[in-house]
Amino acid sequence: MSHANLMSNYFNPNLVYTEEDFRCHFLMRRHVFERLLRDVQQVNPYFRQKWDRAGHPSFSPQKKVIVALRMMAYGSPTDLIDETHGMSEPTCLDTLEQLCDTIV
Template identity: 80%
Template sequence: MRCHVFERLLRDVQQVNPYFRQKQDKAGRHGFSPHQKVTVALRMMAYGSPTNSMDEIHSMSESTCLHTLVQLCDTIVQVYKNKYLHEPSQEDLNQLLHKAENCGFPSIYGH
């Protein structure tokens, strides 16, 4: 994932969900950073990484990994559903067709 895309995603989820903001416990120790939480969840989605491997790499428990994944998925849907989760308009289809033709796929929608 390109850095600017990651940073935009991180910023967007932090604005909506306080789970992705840096917190301290009662002893004043910082918990997992927003970057760590988003990275773990994205790795689990992208590579199908099991939670126990995230524990080994990021020192994050299995339950925290799963909770982080659920939080990120729910937040992504909440933030982006109006823009990305809808029936494509004719303009959307035209843009996709144009991109496909430029990549050598002239009839991806049966045209």
């Protein structure tokens, strides 16, 4: 459900938030984010959409990158990420590590 909200708020054609809102929330323009997402997906399979054994989707690539960027940009603690994005502490830390390793 949080993925659906994220997509409808920031990425689908009928956006809830404007380009300027995106820039304020994520400290970058949407096209920069989309390029970063595309580039990390090409290099690191961790950032591609996966399905669990029950056939449910894992965290979306957009959510993984957003969580890692929020942790870096704002110093967001993992318990706050868990409350707002439903991602556990180990997954948050793994996502941050994967993004940093991919960029380096």
